[in-house]
Amino acid sequence: MNLEYTVNRIHCIHPFGISRSTHNYYDIVYVYIERDGIIGRGEAAPSDRYNESTDNILSVLKNGITLNEDMVKSNIFFEKLLPQCNGLKSLEVALSMALLDWHCQALGIPLYQFFKADPEMTPLTSYTISIGNRDLIIDKIKESNPFSILKVKLGVSEEEDKETISLIRDKTDKTIRVDANEGWDLETGKRMSFWLADRNVEFIEQPFQSTNLKDTALLRNVSPLPLIADENSINSRDIPSLVDVFDGINIKLMKCGNLYEALEMIKLARKFKMKIMLGCMIESSVAITAASHLSPLVDYADLDGNLLIEDDPYQGVTVKNGRLKLPKEHGLGVKLKHTKNKDLQ
Numbered sequence: 001m002n003l004e005y006t007v008n009r010i011h012c013i014h015p016f017g018i019s020r021s022t023h024n025y026y027d028i029v030y031v032y033i034e035r036d037g038i039i040g041r042g043e044a045a046p047s048d049r050y051n052e053s054t055d056n057i058l059s060v061l062k063n064g065i066t067l068n069e070d071m072v073k074s075n076i077f078f079e080k081l082l083p084q085c086n087g088l089k090s091l092e093v094a095l096s097m098a099l100l101d102w103h104c105q106a107l108g109i110p111l112y113q114f115f116k117a118d119p120e121m122t123p124l125t126s127y128t129i130s131i132g133n134r135d136l137i138i139d140k141i142k143e144s145n146p147f148s149i150l151k152v153k154l155g156v157s158e159e160e161d162k163e164t165i166s167l168i169r170d171k172t173d174k175t176i177r178v179d180a181n182e183g184w185d186l187e188t189g190k191r192m193s194f195w196l197a198d199r200n201v202e203f204i205e206q207p208f209q210s211t212n213l214k215d216t217a218l219l220r221n222v223s224p225l226p227l228i229a230d231e232n233s234i235n236s237r238d239i240p241s242l243v244d245v246f247d248g249i250n251i252k253l254m255k256c257g258n259l260y261e262a263l264e265m266i267k268l269a270r271k272f273k274m275k276i277m278l279g280c281m282i283e284s285s286v287a288i289t290a291a292s293h294l295s296p297l298v299d300y301a302d303l304d305g306n307l308l309i310e311d312d313p314y315q316g317v318t319v320k321n322g323r324l325k326l327p328k329e330h331g332l333g334v335k336l337k338h339t340k341n342k343d344l345q
């Protein structure tokens, strides 16, 4: 199997702000696995929160990766391919995506069929309103029209967080999910949980720092809203320690490392009767479509990273009436759109 790769810059429609950073663009790495005229595509969107960068990824890829078709089997993937990724989860997931895209195209099935997922059972997906200029929030509410759920980034300060929610509530009564991105302390979390519960908010994601499970458990005892783990829920090994602390987990491919690990997280969370959300970073349609193929297996989707960028080079999953609509083509079902980057395939 031949492996090629390229770096591509994707630009945000609006500056993307969360409690700890603001970005105007992100650099991602595409990997392409080719054999017998079939190209499998994968995407790595490295996050500095997890100490990953395109430079780390390129240095591993430049050293060379040995690939073969057997690695599509999860045990062989874990044994032979994973150790070559040097612990870089976004690279791992890109390679697992590309292998499965290739494999499912060769088999002549869409990826959701490989996961035994029913394409008619995709959840509603939310549209993210990030932290930033207040005037932009009004524009973002207008842009969220096809979506019935808003995910609002909070965690700045109690006063500003309340202003943001009040501004949005003034314009729309859509369901809101909030993400504090580790930005609150216990007292703020307690006050906010009651305040938000009166404003048609569905749940709170990651109220406190990931190191602070103690306060998270205390908040859960009193919060009228469910708590969902994100920064605390990296992979399946984290889940047992979250059972009495959070009500659910947010799975992101770029954190957990590969599509087999994401399936394991789904299995384990179900066993512990926890709610499951599939989330994303700012990513293009390659990675968002890969995650979308898993979405019929989960409760909530927050897969809008591709809709927050202005120059997505690919098309794949779409959103219809707020629900993810999976492509029926074989493999991932992604196609290259018109692009200036000649290295894209």
Ligand SMILES: [Mg+2]
Pocket (backbone or CB within 6 Å): 179, 181, 205, 206, 230, 231, 250
């Ligand atoms: Mg989050």
